[in-house]
Amino acid sequence: MANGMEALYVGSSGLRSAQNAINTSANNLANVNTKGYVRQQVLFADKHYNTFDYAAVSAQRVGLGVGIGDIVHARNVFLDKTYRAEAGRQSYYNSYYNAIDEVQSLYQELEGTAFKDVLMGSGDVHDSNSSLWSAFEMFAEDPSDMTNQSLVVQRSNLLLTRANAIYSSLSIYQSQINIQISNDIDRVNELGKQIYKLNLEIQSIEGAGVETAYDLRDARDVALDELGSLVNMSYTEDSSGVVTVKLEGQYFIDEARMFEVGKQIDRSTGYVNAYWPYLSNEENEQYTNLFDFTIPISSENNTDIGEIKALIQARGDGVKNFASLVGADPEIYANSIGMSVMEESEAQLDALIHGIATQINEVLSPNTRATFSVRTENEDGTYTITEYRNVKVLDAEKCRVGSDGKIPPQELFTRVGAPERYEEVTDVDGNVWYIYNEEDIYDCKSVNLAGKDYRIWDETKGNGFVVKTDYSEDANGNAVMLRSEEGPYEQWTTKENQKYHKQFISGKFYYVFNEDYSLDTSTQYTLKSLGVSDVLENQPDRFPHLVRETREVDYGMGAELSDLWTTKSLKIYPGSAATFSFSEYYTEMIGGIATAGSNYESRSTTLESSVNAIDNQRLQITGVSTDEELANMIRFQNAYNAASRYIQTVSDMIELLVTGL
Numbered sequence: 001m002a003n004g005m006e007a008l009y010v011g012s013s014g015l016r017s018a019q020n021a022i023n024t025s026a027n028n029l030a031n032v033n034t035k036g037y038v039r040q041q042v043l044f045a046d047k048h049y050n051t052f053d054y055a056a057v058s059a060q061r062v063g064l065g066v067g068i069g070d071i072v073h074a075r076n077v078f079l080d081k082t083y084r085a086e087a088g089r090q091s092y093y094n095s096y097y098n099a100i101d102e103v104q105s106l107y108q109e110l111e112g113t114a115f116k117d118v119l120m121g122s123g124d125v126h127d128s129n130s131s132l133w134s135a136f137e138m139f140a141e142d143p144s145d146m147t148n149q150s151l152v153v154q155r156s157n158l159l160l161t162r163a164n165a166i167y168s169s170l171s172i173y174q175s176q177i178n179i180q181i182s183n184d185i186d187r188v189n190e191l192g193k194q195i196y197k198l199n200l201e202i203q204s205i206e207g208a209g210v211e212t213a214y215d216l217r218d219a220r221d222v223a224l225d226e227l228g229s230l231v232n233m234s235y236t237e238d239s240s241g242v243v244t245v246k247l248e249g250q251y252f253i254d255e256a257r258m259f260e261v262g263k264q265i266d267r268s269t270g271y272v273n274a275y276w277p278y279l280s281n282e283e284n285e286q287y288t289n290l291f292d293f294t295i296p297i298s299s300e301n302n303t304d305i306g307e308i309k310a311l312i313q314a315r316g317d318g319v320k321n322f323a324s325l326v327g328a329d330p331e332i333y334a335n336s337i338g339m340s341v342m343e344e345s346e347a348q349l350d351a352l353i354h355g356i357a358t359q360i361n362e363v364l365s366p367n368t369r370a371t372f373s374v375r376t377e378n379e380d381g382t383y384t385i386t387e388y389r390n391v392k393v394l395d396a397e398k399c400r401v402g403s404d405g406k407i408p409p410q411e412l413f414t415r416v417g418a419p420e421r422y423e424e425v426t427d428v429d430g431n432v433w434y435i436y437n438e439e440d441i442y443d444c445k446s447v448n449l450a451g452k453d454y455r456i457w458d459e460t461k462g463n464g465f466v467v468k469t470d471y472s473e474d475a476n477g478n479a480v481m482l483r484s485e486e487g488p489y490e491q492w493t494t495k496e497n498q499k500y501h502k503q504f505i506s507g508k509f510y511y512v513f514n515e516d517y518s519l520d521t522s523t524q525y526t527l528k529s530l531g532v533s534d535v536l537e538n539q540p541d542r543f544p545h546l547v548r549e550t551r552e553v554d555y556g557m558g559a560e561l562s563d564l565w566t567t568k569s570l571k572i573y574p575g576s577a578a579t580f581s582f583s584e585y586y587t588e589m590i591g592g593i594a595t596a597g598s599n600y601e602s603r604s605t606t607l608e609s610s611v612n613a614i615d616n617q618r619l620q621i622t623g624v625s626t627d628e629e630l631a632n633m634i635r636f637q638n639a640y641n642a643a644s645r646y647i648q649t650v651s652d653m654i655e656l657l658v659t660g661l
Contacts, residue, residue: 007650013047014643017066022636029633032626038075038218074621080221083614084228088305090607091229095307096341097600099177099314103345103593106169116590118155118162120565120583132159132356133565133583140558143545150540156412156532163353167346167527170319174342175270177315182263182272184230184308188247189260191227195220195243196258202241213241231290232305248290250276261290269318274308293339316340320347321526322354323441323519327461330575332446338573341596348572348589350527355570356582357413357525363560364544365409365421367436368395369464372427382472382482385428391464391489394422394434400554402542408434409544416531418522438463440492440523444513450506457488457500457511464489487511492520 031037047066107115121131135155139148198220205213220243227233227245235245238255245253252259262277264287274290291312297303316337324337325347337343373387394408401409408422422434443461447454459465466489470482488511493499497518500511522529536543547554568579572588580588 008647008654011643011647011650013066015640015647018636018640018643022633022640025630025632025636029626029630035222038214038221041074075221076618076621079614079618079621080224083611083618084225084233085305086607086611086614087225087229088232088307089299090604090611091307092304092310093600093604093607095310096314097597097604099173099311100341100593100597100600102173103170103341104597106166106173107590107593115162115166116583116586118159119586130155130158132156133562136558136562136565140555140562142553143543143555143558144553146540149536149543149545152412152543153532153536153540157537159356160353160413160527160530160532163349164527167349170342170346170349174315174319177311177342178271181274181308181311181315184311185261185263185272185274188227188230188308191223191230192245192252192258192260194223195227195245196253198223199242199253206241217241230307231309232302248292250279250290266317271315271317273312273317294335297339313339314341316343318343320344320350321521321524321528322347322351323439323521323524323526325351325574326354326571327442328574329446330573333574341593345593351570351572352582352585352589353527353530354525355585356564357530359564359569360561361411361413361421361525363557363564364400365411366395366398367392368398369393370433372429372431372433374425375428378470382470385469385471387467387469388435388489389465389467390459391466392436392438394436396434396548399548400544400557401546401548401551402539402544403546404542405546405548405551406542407548410533410535410542412533412536412543413525414531414533415523415525415529418529436463437491437523438489439525440490440520442513442519443488444500449510454505454510455513455515457513459488462488462490492523493517 028039117130119131120133132152132155135148135151139145139152142148198216202213202216202220205211205216224233224235224243224245231247233245233247233252234249235243237243242255243253244251244255247261250259252261259276259278262275262280264273264275265271266273273287275287276290279288280286291309293313295301295303297313303309316339320337320343324343325333328337337347369390370393371387371389371391373385376384376386378384396407399407399409401407411421414421419437421437423437425433425435427433441461443458443463444455445458445461447456465486467484467486469484471479472482474480487502488500490499497520498514499517501514503510503512505512545554545557546552565583566581568581568584570580570582570585571578572580572585572592
């Protein structure tokens with residue numbers, strides 16, 4: 001009888017095991033479309049054996065049936081880490097490519113309304129109906145024709161309008177990228193909090209060593225997948241089930257807490273940068289940035305991972321203009337603006353327009369250099385002698401004039417809201433000079449003095465040297481020097497915004513650039529402050545076209561203006577030996593953007609295929625197959641039925657024995 005009852009327990013164990021296996025398969029089928037769900041597999045195992053006798057060769061045992069040995073939560077750790085790293089890398093290249101693609105679309109090269117149409121015309125031959133180049137060629141045929149003069153003014157306005165539209169769109173897109181960066185940082189912190197919370201829940205469930213928190217682990221793995229696409233992430237799991245996460249090599253989540261990524265907002269631009277609050281001294285404005293852009297971007301360095309990094313790199317740290325490119329230090333440029341597609345596109349476009357504006361103005365109103373002294377009377381009875389050395393002034397001998405014959409002649413492109421092109425002064429000998437109000441630019445160079453790098457004033461770039469000396473007179477009317485100051489002639493420097501500091505280094509005075517100095521963009525021929533002369537719009541005949549002395553039409557000037565379009569004068573990168581004409585510069589600029597776009601798109605597409613292949617490998621292990629699960633359900637159902645029949649047979653046998661007694 002005892003053995004009969006024991007047989008019932010064996011059947012009951014088979015019944016329960018088959019039922020649990022059916023439930024597991026049903027759960028798999030119910031979650032077939034659940035994101036991140038990992039299929040669960042049932043492993044059966046024998047229950048305990050009882051020994052009832054010993055034979056000569058072995059013990060005589062009877063088993064207590066079958067049970068669930070384990071429910072396997074199958075994952076491949078190696079595939080998970082590989083997937084997250086490659087997904088992050090693909091996200092980096094895809095995000096950067098999207099920024100390049102936006103720049104390409106703004107120039108509308110493939111949409112029939114390309115920017116080059118207003119610059120130099122379409123096709124191999126410039127279009128006489130739209131481009132500024134063709135307007136100057138018509139002007140060269142007869143500079144005195146008011147129709148030709150008006151056409152140049154109109155086309156100049158059109159060029160600035162189109163260029164400003166692109167330039168503004170570039171800066172607007174930078175702001176849109178900035179919003180996405182801010183949202184992504186918020187999402188990183190949300191995922192961090194989620195992972196940290198799941199760590200605690202998993203630890204509390206699995207701490208006793210009885211249960212496994214399958215669903216919680218699935219949710220944590222989904223969060224890790226998404227986090228890996230946003231930023232370069234590494235992680236480890238300890239024996240208690242807690243996952244420790246690092247972002248860019250710094251702790252983000254450990255056993256005790258989660259360290260939020262902070263958002264540092266630039267007060268001047270509103271741009272957001274990611275930093276570590278727990279590693280920063282915020283009171284002293286010393287921040288430890290999340291990303292280190294001093295390390296070259298490459299797969300070898302493992303620095304090309306994460307959407308946020310690509311977005312920050314593409315956006316840059318501000319809206320740039322020609323001054324960031326023309327005459328810039330090649331190494332500094334390459335490690336800053338040259339890394340950002342938005343900043344470089346802005347700088348290159350502005351450099352093109354700046355080159356066109358300044359070179360045309362230089363033909364209409366040419367400059368030369370001169371040295372002279374100017375005396376100024378002071379309110380206190382003293383006077384100042386200002387000695388200008390090698391400063392830029394109007395070249396009165398070579399300049400042309402309009403129909404009114406006035407000098408200085410009108411420039412075509414003006415700086416809106418800035419001083420006039422020239423400042424009129426009279427020297428101590430009674431001669432009139434027109435000092436050129438030079439643009440405020442980075443007129444400095446990098447040198448190494450006494451083992452340290454400095455940026456000092458470069459007299460070849462600046463607008464000359466100035467010496468200011470204050471005098472008084474004694475009782476006999478003789479000049480008495482009170483004080484004297486000398487330095488670079490910088491019209492725009494103030495005590496609050498001083499451009500250079502005079503420093504004594506290694507036995508010599510140098511003018512060292514103040515790194516906190518901010519350029520006055522209103523003084524520059526840049527798109528933000530550039531316009532066409534109101535005077536020429538209203539009075540086209542004042543367009544310089546006559547020889548000053550003879551008042552004859554200067555056909556040579558017309559040809560000189562037309563030739564500017566084919567003269568190689570612009571550099572597309574600082575330090576480059578290659579120079580380009582206006583038309584070549586634009587072609588080279590667009591070609592560079594297209595090449596970069598092609599490279600990033602190709603890399604993104606290749607990585608996308610790799611990511612999909614790795615994910616498919618993961619799904620072969622973790623994914624739910626409906627056919628396989630349905631087959632398992634049939635198998636487990638048959639096992640359930642067999643256990644049921646077994647119990648019924650044993651029950652009938654016991655009943656027969658009991659009723660027969």
